[in-house]
Amino acid sequence: MFLSELYRYPVKSAQAQRLQASPVGLLGLQGDRRWMVVEEENGRFLTQRAWPQLGQLRASEDDSGQLLLQAPGQAALGVPVPFADQALRGVTIWRDTLRVPDAGDAAAAWLSELLGKAVRLVHCPEQRARYLPSGYGLNSDRAAFPDGFPLSLIGQGSLDELNRRIGRPLEMLRFRPNLVVQGAAPFAEDGWKRIRIGSLEFRVLKPSVRCIFTTIDPATGERSADREPMATLRTFREKEGNVLFGQNLAVDGSGQLEVGMEVEILE
Template sequence: MSPNIFDQNSPAALFAAIAAGAAMKYMAGFMFSRNRYVYVGRVGQIWVYPFKSFKGHSVQEAECSALGMKWKKFTDRHWTVSTADGVYLTQRQEPTMALIEPTIIGDQIQLSAPGMTPITFPADPPVTDSNKSKVTVKTDTIDSIDCGDEVSDWLCRYFKRQGLRLHYSSPSLEKRDASKAKKPWQHPAKPGDMCAFSDYCGYMVLSNASLVDLNKRLENPVPITNFRANIIVDDCVAYAEDSWSTLRIGETQLRALDACTRCVLVTVDQEKGVKDKKEEPLSTLKKYRLKEPYGPKPCFGINFTTDKPGKIKVGDPIFAKLL
């Protein structure tokens, strides 16, 4: 009589059980290696850019909030200048925006710029019927607080143009949902991936090694500030950030969205407020950092959003899941 594999004491049954156990162990090991976090570097710098296109702040520690990097009363890209028709203004049009420096003085914000007397205004004014306004960023038009006539006049004098207004995204006002962003390619932002006046999302991550590689190709090296990233990573190879799907820094968890495609803004000297006449480093990036499906704009850095808020500091180890 042939052995019955359903007989638990038969050799065939024992072999089948061992084989099944080995297969399950292999599959579990495969899934673990695919999904586990691995060390990829350390936080080298943290940058907060509270005013869109103004000078940023290099800080030693900050909070990764659901809406962007937060430091003291500043949250990343929560203030923006608009033109007379209510559309946001950036260094693409006005490179000297890079020279305006915001600072916190008590519960006030002070703006300083070359040739201008500093001006102060409330850091977090209440929303009222008289100061509620609209501003358009990309394809979104959202509510904001108008910061008033005095700072408006200050900006108009600095830029020598009329109708400029300063807008603030108060905590109680609507934010922009990255999942609704219109791009020429499919992007993985989910409903609830929010930001205020950033172009697309709350965070941009870039490695120092990528900058070193770029600068080897340039006649005149550029600093990391040309790219206005929030988290600068040390202790990794160039373009390692391209392969990170999720980052864990302490209790903070960030999720990659897509590559950061670069425009003429990266040609602005952040210390002088002028564009490079040869459009560097953009011209060089176009020679080796064009990737599908991103079209004619070169990729340099990765856009991230927050899955789990938390505090980070310079020197923190960074762990990632890989694509």
């Protein structure tokens, strides 16, 4: 088995970046979901579930270390990383509330134009990261702005089996994983507890719960008329009302991941 794909999502719910290598540490892949768009009036987070325009947003780090925002019809904008205690804003992501630095008026105006709604852009420095959901992981584990966990993994075999059942190929990016593993049987990751990739050990914490987000085509932003892949997943991957696909992970220590690294099951 080997690591076949690596993805990060600099802004939560915006476009993915496919990587060949990445540092990884407490908050997952370097730069992954460290930025988030929130409503100006109440700080609540926005995603493509309700704001498909976020799928047009490309975000990357430029040569100076700034966040570079790009979208069709708008001039690119560089956004400096705010200081950890600068212009703190209260935000809500699912059941979590926290105070994090606001990225300033220029970024807010740019994103408000893109979405047609008054929004702000916020950043999560490591010292302001969230605890994981109660009952999972270690007290030392943290996450920035993913739904709950610092890393997600899907076996390529699991997607291949799902696509076989659906009858057409759907993209891995519908599920927005960080790590894709090739060479394992379909849904083998359900039984993993600890794995090693390169020199790093990862703890498998819980299955990933899926939602309507997966029905959005990552290339076009359009929803599947037949509600796939959720319709098929519900026929064989539903447990206690939740549709499960992939696994959430935390890493012990820090290091470097590269596509092609061997994946070893430790437990």
